[in-house]
Each structure stands twice: as C-alpha cells, then as structure tokens.
Amino acid sequence: MEKYMILMNGIFLNRIKRYAMNKLYLKSILSSILRIGYQKSSSEKTKKQQKFLISLGLLMSIGGVFWGNILLYLELYFQALIPFSYMLITCINFFYLYKTKDFKRVRFIQMSISFTLPIAFHILMGGFSASGAVVLWSIYAIFASFTFQEQNETKKWLSLYLFILIFLVYFNTSIEESSLGVPANISLLFFTLNISIITLSIYTLFLNYIKSEEELRKELYHLINTDTLTNIPNRRAINQRIHNELTRFKREKVIFCLMLLDIDHFKKINDTYGHEVGDRVLFEFAKFLHTSVRSLDFVGRYGGEEFIIILPETSIENARVFGEQLIKKCTQNSISTSKGNCQFSVSIGLSFINEIDQKMSDIINRADEALYVAKKNGRNQLQSS
Known part of the structure; x- marks a missing residue:
C-alpha cells in the first residue's frame, strides 16, 4: 500500500510539473508573438500599441476559426471563406510585420479587415437576425484607433461605422429576404456569443486602458517628485x-x-x-x-x-x-x-x-x-x- 501511494504521488507530481512546463512554454510562445514587431528604437507607447493590435488579431482569428467551422458544419461554404480569410490575412499581415517592422502599414491593414470583413459576413449571412449581429465585431477597429490615441482616425472610423450601421438597419428587410435560412437556434447562438465576447472584450479593453492611465499617472507623479540623479524625492x-x-x-x-x-x-x-x-x-x-x-x-x-x-x-x-x-x-x-x-x-x-x-x-x-x-x-x- 505504501509503495502504491509513493507511485501515485510520483505520477501526480510529474503531471503537475508537466502542466507547469507546458504553461510556461505557451506563455513564452505568446510573449514572443506579441513582440514580433519590436525594434530597439521602439518607444513603450509603440510597443503597447503593437501588443494590442496583435492581441486583437489573435482574438478575432480565434473567433474566425470558430465561426468558420460552424459554417462548414452548416454547409455554408462560401460564407465560411470570410472568417477563414480573416485568419489567413492576419497571419500574412503579422508575418509582414515581423519581416519589415512597418507597424503603420500593418496597423492600417489589420484595422481595415477588422472593420470590413464582419460587415461583409453580416450581409452574406442575411442581416441582423441570421448573423447574430456579427457586424458589432467591426467596432474593434474603432476601439483600436481610440487606443492608438489617433483622434482624427477614430473620428473617421466612427463616422464610417455609424453610416454603415444605419445603412444596414435601413436595408435589413431587403437583406433578410436574401437570407440563406440559417436555423433559429444557430442565429441565437451567434447572437449570444457575439454579444458575450464583444462585451467581455470591451470591458477588458477599458480595464487595460484605465490601468494604463493609472500607471502613467504614477509615473508622472514619480517624475515630478523625484530627483533624477539621486532617485530620491526632490x-x-x-x-x-x-x-x-x-x-x-x-x-x-x-x-x-x-x-x-x-x-x-x-x-x-x-x-x-x-x-x-x-x-x-x-x-x-x-x-x-x-x-x-x-x-x-x-x-x-x-x-x-x-x-x-x-x-x-x-x-x-x-x-x-x-x-x-x-x-x-x-x-x-x-x-x-x-x-x-x-x-x-x-x-x-x-x-x-x-x-x-x-x-x-x-x-x-x-x-x-x-x-x-x-x-x-x-x-x-x-x-x-
């Protein structure tokens, strides 16, 4: 009995060790991906912007794989091209960032596909009811520009988004008439997941924004109250x-x-x-x-x-x-x-x-x-x- 307990404890400890190593390995991979666009001359602000953009791309790519597989299951092959295309373009775009470090161009491409592809998917699925309001994913482009602190860019994305949203609402009946007949339970699933994920993501985004602002305030307080040479209060x-x-x-x-x-x-x-x-x-x-x-x-x-x-x-x-x-x-x-x-x-x-x-x-x-x-x-x- 004692040997059995020792053996079980050994197996249990090995599993914990393996789990910890796998967790560290995955964390290391994710950290490396988030830093693919870093340069020695990059400021902390640029690094944070790159991290956010890559996180946004990864999140929407995971969502794209999820929606794409559901559409394949429903035999909606043409519609499945859109979420899978998002994932593919994102991978190519981030590889381009890794090679060229051209963050400005990569940012524009990523924000453009984050804005346009959900709208295209919304139309092809047959409007708000059938797509589960997937058009709401386009709002990420607005929050991205807001996070990058580009006021003029944010105004442009917001104006375009509101214009298209009003257009989609106005012509929603016509769009629904060309609906592919997505089952009601699938539409409800789409809607529930879209709203849940977007709400959670927006909450996380603003939480990070507030945390970032708090860190900046602390850093500013430290700078104006600290002697730069001796690092003690001034x-x-x-x-x-x-x-x-x-x-x-x-x-x-x-x-x-x-x-x-x-x-x-x-x-x-x-x-x-x-x-x-x-x-x-x-x-x-x-x-x-x-x-x-x-x-x-x-x-x-x-x-x-x-x-x-x-x-x-x-x-x-x-x-x-x-x-x-x-x-x-x-x-x-x-x-x-x-x-x-x-x-x-x-x-x-x-x-x-x-x-x-x-x-x-x-x-x-x-x-x-x-x-x-x-x-x-x-x-x-x-x-x-």
Missing part, C-alpha cells in the same frame, strides 16, 4: 512633506525635526576628481541617507549638494544623537576613483518645530542658520537652532 516633494508635517503638528501636536545636510567642500571634489565622481558622491550619499533612516522618516535632495531629512515624532535630543551618528559614519565611507579614494564629510543644521512656526520656511530657515554656523566653525559637525 525639492517639490520635500516642500509637500514639510507642509504635511506642519499641518499635522498644528492639528495633532505631533512634533518633528528637520535636518539640512551639506556635503563639505563639494566644489573641491568636482575640481579634483571631476563632475562624474561628484555625481557619484551625490548618488552614494543619497543612498547612504536612505538606508540610515527609519521607515517613517523622509529623505530628499534640496538642491545642489544639500539634502533634507525630516524626522517625525522625534525629540531634538534624539535627532542630535542620530545626526552625530550620520557624521561619524559618513567620514568612514569613501568612493574609489582613478585618482584614488574620494572621502568626504557632511555638515548638518538641525531645527525643531515650535509653536511660533507659521509656515515651512520658518523651520527651514532655522536649520539653514544652524548649518551656516556648523560650516563657519570648521564643518564636519552638527549645530542646532
């Missing part, structure tokens, strides 16, 4: 954080301290080792500060070689101890260069929030005054105000 973000802490102090009496830090003799570092080393000093110093503070603290680059640390819920005594530790650790660090090791020190001006502070410049100015004293007294030290 002056704009610092001012916002000080404003928030000042508001919290006035409302809840939550104290905080502010440190203004200045790298000593930074101009000399640039003159001796070069500006590239100077940039490295700024980057490494920012990283050093970021790893030295608590999770609730805030570190930002105020400008040039000046940095600010905000210490919420911290007394002036504890802030002074922390500042002295930073000064000591900073002198122990060095950066290796072609001209030898580059060592540097830091001066700190410390201020504590009090009742007379009405605006954020009050506490910053006191820290700046303390920093001036620290530099005047020989640098590499902390002074408070």
Whole structure:
C-alpha cells in the first residue's frame, strides 16, 4: 500500500510539473508573438500599441476559426471563406510585420479587415437576425484607433461605422429576404456569443486602458517628485512633506525635526576628481541617507549638494544623537576613483518645530542658520537652532 501511494504521488507530481512546463512554454510562445514587431528604437507607447493590435488579431482569428467551422458544419461554404480569410490575412499581415517592422502599414491593414470583413459576413449571412449581429465585431477597429490615441482616425472610423450601421438597419428587410435560412437556434447562438465576447472584450479593453492611465499617472507623479540623479524625492516633494508635517503638528501636536545636510567642500571634489565622481558622491550619499533612516522618516535632495531629512515624532535630543551618528559614519565611507579614494564629510543644521512656526520656511530657515554656523566653525559637525 505504501509503495502504491509513493507511485501515485510520483505520477501526480510529474503531471503537475508537466502542466507547469507546458504553461510556461505557451506563455513564452505568446510573449514572443506579441513582440514580433519590436525594434530597439521602439518607444513603450509603440510597443503597447503593437501588443494590442496583435492581441486583437489573435482574438478575432480565434473567433474566425470558430465561426468558420460552424459554417462548414452548416454547409455554408462560401460564407465560411470570410472568417477563414480573416485568419489567413492576419497571419500574412503579422508575418509582414515581423519581416519589415512597418507597424503603420500593418496597423492600417489589420484595422481595415477588422472593420470590413464582419460587415461583409453580416450581409452574406442575411442581416441582423441570421448573423447574430456579427457586424458589432467591426467596432474593434474603432476601439483600436481610440487606443492608438489617433483622434482624427477614430473620428473617421466612427463616422464610417455609424453610416454603415444605419445603412444596414435601413436595408435589413431587403437583406433578410436574401437570407440563406440559417436555423433559429444557430442565429441565437451567434447572437449570444457575439454579444458575450464583444462585451467581455470591451470591458477588458477599458480595464487595460484605465490601468494604463493609472500607471502613467504614477509615473508622472514619480517624475515630478523625484530627483533624477539621486532617485530620491526632490525639492517639490520635500516642500509637500514639510507642509504635511506642519499641518499635522498644528492639528495633532505631533512634533518633528528637520535636518539640512551639506556635503563639505563639494566644489573641491568636482575640481579634483571631476563632475562624474561628484555625481557619484551625490548618488552614494543619497543612498547612504536612505538606508540610515527609519521607515517613517523622509529623505530628499534640496538642491545642489544639500539634502533634507525630516524626522517625525522625534525629540531634538534624539535627532542630535542620530545626526552625530550620520557624521561619524559618513567620514568612514569613501568612493574609489582613478585618482584614488574620494572621502568626504557632511555638515548638518538641525531645527525643531515650535509653536511660533507659521509656515515651512520658518523651520527651514532655522536649520539653514544652524548649518551656516556648523560650516563657519570648521564643518564636519552638527549645530542646532
């Protein structure tokens, strides 16, 4: 019995492993297909557009195979040519994209067949009732142009779509008279599947669009609030954080301290080792500060070689101890260069929030005054105000 259980467990684990490998393999294939038009010079926007276009083509091609087989089963061979033709043209079009990387032309061809072939299929099947409103698939061309953020193109596709839709509705009776007599249950199946798939696809499309917009907002927020050299918050973000802490102090009496830090003799570092080393000093110093503070603290680059640390819920005594530790650790660090090791020190001006502070410049100015004293007294030290 025990051997049997071991054998069954082995079989079960092998199946899971095989399933996981197959899943990874399929995911790898799909990922490769979605990247067939990529170039080194392609922007992220273009890459997303290509992914969407290829996804649209794959989705409608799968639908084409499905509808084509149903039509073959119903012995509607001529009508079956349209969905199968869509799949064939899509394959050729994407192969052309792979070879030429001409995304603009491929996009136009794909959107054209996505728009025209469902309409042709709708007419050949005998109107809305017989085709199950397959003409709705043409709306993908409109959403595609909308996703590509081509406003003029979207207006053209939308106007053409509405014109043809009105035309089809107006002449629907005449079209139905030439209907091939598709069984009612098949028409109902067509309609149900068309509406379900299109609704789900549109929902997914807008969900991705909203997600994309949210990602863009986050990226924009990061860009306008982050110093590009050191990758820590910039002056704009610092001012916002000080404003928030000042508001919290006035409302809840939550104290905080502010440190203004200045790298000593930074101009000399640039003159001796070069500006590239100077940039490295700024980057490494920012990283050093970021790893030295608590999770609730805030570190930002105020400008040039000046940095600010905000210490919420911290007394002036504890802030002074922390500042002295930073000064000591900073002198122990060095950066290796072609001209030898580059060592540097830091001066700190410390201020504590009090009742007379009405605006954020009050506490910053006191820290700046303390920093001036620290530099005047020989640098590499902390002074408070």
